[in-house]
Amino acid sequence: MSRKVPREQYEKTLSFKLKTWLEGSRDPYVGNLEMRPQSLRQEDEAVRRRLQEDKKQARDRAYDTEHNREMVLFKKLYRIFSLLFCVFLVSMLLIGVADLPPFGEADKPVNNEVSQRYIEKGLQETGAVNIVTGMILDYRAFDTLGESHVLFIATCTVLILLRADQEKGKNGAEEWEANDRAYEPKNDVILQTAARLLVPFIIIFGIYIILCGHLGPGGGFSGGAVIGAGLILYVSAFGFARTERFFTAKTYKWMSFGALACYCLSKTYSFYTGANHMESVIPLGTPGAILSSGLILLLNICVGVVVAGTMYTFYVMFRKGGY
Amino acid sequence: MDFIRNFPFFSIVLSLFSGPLSSILGGKWAKRVNVAVIVLCGILSGAVLWYVCRTGEAFVYSMGHFPAPWGNEIRAGILEALMAVFFCVVMLLCMLGGIREREEEIEASKQSLYYIMVDLLLCSLLALIYTNDLFTAYVFVEINTISACGLIMIKQNGRTIEAATRYMIMSLLGSGLLLLGLCFLYDLTGHLLMSNIRESVHALAAGGQYQRPLLVAICLMCVGLAIKSALFPFHTWLPDAYGYSTVSSAAILSSLVSKGYIFLLVKIFFRVIGFDVFSGSKVIHVLFVFGIAGMIMGSVDAIRESDIRRMIAYSSVAQIGYIYMGFGLGTTEGVIASIYHVICHAATKSLLFVAASGITDASGGSRYFKDLNGAGRRNRLAGVAFTVGSLSMVGVPMFAGFISKLFFSQAAVGHNIKMLPTLMALAVSTILNAVYFMKTVIRIYSPLKTTVTDEKAAESISRERMDGKPAGLPEGYREITVRQQPVKAAAMILFILLNMVLGLNSEPLAGLIERGLDMFS
Numbered sequence: 104m105s106r107k108v109p110r111e112q113y114e115k116t117l118s119f120k121l122k123t124w125l126e127g128s129r130d131p132y133v134g135n136l137e138m139r140p141q142s143l144r145q146e147d148e149a150v151r152r153r154l155q156e157d158k159k160q161a162r163d164r165a166y167d168t169e170h171n172r173e174m175v176l177f178k179k180l181y182r183i184f185s186l187l188f189c190v191f192l193v194s195m196l197l198i199g200v201a202d203l204p205p206f207g208e209a210d211k212p213v214n215n216e217v218s219q220r221y222i223e224k225g226l227q228e229t230g231a232v233n234i235v236t237g238m239i240l241d242y243r244a245f246d247t248l249g250e251s252h253v254l255f256i257a258t259c260t261v262l263i264l265l266r267a268d269q270e271k272g273k274n275g276a277e278e279w280e281a282n283d284r285a286y287e288p289k290n291d292v293i294l295q296t297a298a299r300l301l302v303p304f305i306i307i308f309g310i311y312i313i314l315c316g317h318l319g320p321g322g323g324f325s326g327g328a329v330i331g332a333g334l335i336l337y338v339s340a341f342g343f344a345r346t347e348r349f350f351t352a353k354t355y356k357w358m359s360f361g362a363l364a365c366y367c368l369s370k371t372y373s374f375y376t377g378a379n380h381m382e383s384v385i386p387l388g389t390p391g392a393i394l395s396s397g398l399i400l401l402l403n404i405c406v407g408v409v410v411a412g413t414m415y416t417f418y419v420m421f422r423k424g425g426y
Numbered sequence: 427m428d429f430i431r432n433f434p435f436f437s438i439v440l441s442l443f444s445g446p447l448s449s450i451l452g453g454k455w456a457k458r459v460n461v462a463v464i465v466l467c468g469i470l471s472g473a474v475l476w477y478v479c480r481t482g483e484a485f486v487y488s489m490g491h492f493p494a495p496w497g498n499e500i501r502a503g504i505l506e507a508l509m510a511v512f513f514c515v516v517m518l519l520c521m522l523g524g525i526r527e528r529e530e531e532i533e534a535s536k537q538s539l540y541y542i543m544v545d546l547l548l549c550s551l552l553a554l555i556y557t558n559d560l561f562t563a564y565v566f567v568e569i570n571t572i573s574a575c576g577l578i579m580i581k582q583n584g585r586t587i588e589a590a591t592r593y594m595i596m597s598l599l600g601s602g603l604l605l606l607g608l609c610f611l612y613d614l615t616g617h618l619l620m621s622n623i624r625e626s627v628h629a630l631a632a633g634g635q636y637q638r639p640l641l642v643a644i645c646l647m648c649v650g651l652a653i654k655s656a657l658f659p660f661h662t663w664l665p666d667a668y669g670y671s672t673v674s675s676a677a678i679l680s681s682l683v684s685k686g687y688i689f690l691l692v693k694i695f696f697r698v699i700g701f702d703v704f705s706g707s708k709v710i711h712v713l714f715v716f717g718i719a720g721m722i723m724g725s726v727d728a729i730r731e732s733d734i735r736r737m738i739a740y741s742s743v744a745q746i747g748y749i750y751m752g753f754g755l756g757t758t759e760g761v762i763a764s765i766y767h768v769i770c771h772a773a774t775k776s777l778l779f780v781a782a783s784g785i786t787d788a789s790g791g792s793r794y795f796k797d798l799n800g801a802g803r804r805n806r807l808a809g810v811a812f813t814v815g816s817l818s819m820v821g822v823p824m825f826a827g828f829i830s831k832l833f834f835s836q837a838a839v840g841h842n843i844k845m846l847p848t849l850m851a852l853a854v855s856t857i858l859n860a861v862y863f864m865k866t867v868i869r870i871y872s873p874l875k876t877t878v879t880d881e882k883a884a885e886s887i888s889r890e891r892m893d894g895k896p897a898g899l900p901e902g903y904r905e906i907t908v909r910q911q912p913v914k915a916a917a918m919i920l921f922i923l924l925n926m927v928l929g930l931n932s933e934p935l936a937g938l939i940e941r942g943l944d945m946f947s
Contacts (some may be wrong), residue, residue, distance in 0.1 A: 125806050125910065149458060161562035196606075198822070203613050212616035212626065217495050247563035250889070254545060256569055259449070259542050259577040264587070266536070356450050363446040367864030371439050377434065377491035402547040 201388060210228035230396030233316040239322075240399045240406075246371055249407055251366060254413045256357055266422035291340065298340035305333035313407035317396045323403040327410025332417045343423070352426045357395050362408040369398050430477040431485055433839050434502045434556045437467040437510070441549035443503035445542045448661060453537030461521065464548060468514030471552075475507035479938075484945045486558060494558075495619050496894025498675025501558035505765070505942025508935075509555050509689055515924070517548060521681035523780035523917035531581045532674045533809050543576040547678070551686045560608055560698065561618045563690055567604065571654070574683050578667050579673040589666035596663045607646030610639055619839050620697040630859040639773045644699060644709050651691045652713075655684040657750050658720030661743045665727075668739035668779075676735070677779040680742050681772035688749055688768055692761065695753070696946040705756035714844060718851045720747025731794050734786065734793055737862060741819060744855060745771045748834065751851065755837055755844055765939050769824035771817070777921035778815040784808025784914065785870055795869055802870035807910060809870055811918040814865035818925050821856050826928035831856070833936070837900045867911035903935070
């Protein structure tokens, strides 16, 4: 002990008192304040037993749903009131909609300078022939950035809920029995033949939709959904043993990270240059060419990858809780 | 200097990027990234607050090469920056306060998923605070909802999954109503940018056009956000969600998630509809009535609870009621009081959740009142923290809750009709708060058998303990010792300090809120 202050003096200091109080070895109230425990109920055995029986009877009667009159009445009233409430809500909404500006009128408030610029200048400013793609991936790219993260976080939530631990499945025949993999239809000839014919075309079609999203109808969201559907058909026909070769949890992880990081970083660059009035070095290209319209092609690919991964992950998670 | 204008955008992107980044990292690194991101966002928002206070005016930041009505835009003023700083601070403390519970209650392979949820939750809160565009707000409301579901059910047992399902159903209903309201507004005005909508709405209100759809739109947005922030008749998802999830989730949900929606509602009042149009509509009376009902009913439900976590959760219903009552007053003072209460309640409620976890630890993991006797003596710091939180909730001077109650009554006094109901509700609710919080504080400090002077009582206790009858306490109960965890202790001390600062130094903060609200219009 190399303390400079002697022990007795140290024990009088505030820090010592705080320390002992925190440790619980000293209580400032003990000896200074009288404390009594809460008064205890003194009941004998018979009284307690009667109370317990009373309680049990009351509970039984309360939960006897068929003969409890209040409960029956409540259920009836509940139905009537919920019906009335729905009618009320529907009529409110209908009244609101009825007073809205009529659909298709030329001088609707919606037809203002905002949509005018999208239609008239969309092609020059974004380089995308498809105005919708130009709107969601260039004019309002921040919303779409958020939207692709919605997909990502939805997948993460499904992983939390449904992903089973991989370790468990490997020991014991009993767990193998419980695992759905054992019951996969492996030799469904019709399904396999159809899948063998269709899957390549589906996936190529999906890639086409993604790559031509800025030239015609399509884009990352729809193309990604088509690719995801192709993958799901493939896994239903040939089983997980075949898909494991190219699609595992690790693949999904890196795929989604790569796509989202790419989206995030490229858009950060363009937001930053845009907000600070700097020139962006990304060329718009000639409208109509495949390599045109700035970042839109890249962003479409990123969105497509995320959507395809999300669809496939949802399917395998709901089916067996793992890739 | 003007470089600081980039900071709101940087903080949003930083937290957004850290989500996917955490998905490829292990749990440990994801935790480090998470803490680093929260601290960085807090610092960046602090710089923004300093900057807007200096320049004295809000600035807009266009996201991309296209100016506002065509492209997206974010906007930072004093109130936005203040809320961002505060949310970062509270979130950091919540994460620190529940650090050990998380490691125990969450499967090791799912740890990093939890941090993804928290990262993206922070991102969505920041985006909700800074956005100047209604549709962007809706997108980030979606992220907020989904990540909140993840936060609830990460501790996987039947209770939390049921709670998450309930939360999801109610919350999606709220999102749907919000989206409907947004569609109505878009159809009436043709804009999604907040300032443009407000101009159009003013023109409509002045010209007397489309009054009914406008009212329906306001109703839909108010009801949608009220469901999501658990205003009284829509609070049924709340006790399970806050009561059974892991501590840091409960603290974050109660102090940040619902408050993010309330802040969005404030933004809609001031920046989208315009406060004079809003306070002229009948909707404020409805909010006022349900706010008062929530104040009373939430407290009554809390009194009936026998589970400490659920009791704290029900107390949230009452506090949300206060906030909506402030909106219902329809004056700027009422809204200032509500925003101050948002801050106070966030600081206090998360403190209570963290302290309650310390108390239940000291009671052998039991959360029922009958087992909590003397817990405040076994875990001193948690006891003190719980007491401070309770005093603040009840509204004792020196603590945060007192100031917001003072502001509420000051705001009410100027009002003709609503003065009496407001003051009476405040009084009744304070008494009810005191009933259940002081009951708990007395319980955690009342002894089991120490210093019993009454011979007879001592005898009866020892007899009962030997019989092992009604006392219902496990053997060796008294010997539970709690090792203070340094991180949690630090979080609780910082929470206590935050409460004292809010309670003792309210003038500058209230001034900032007032200036921020001025900037809104």
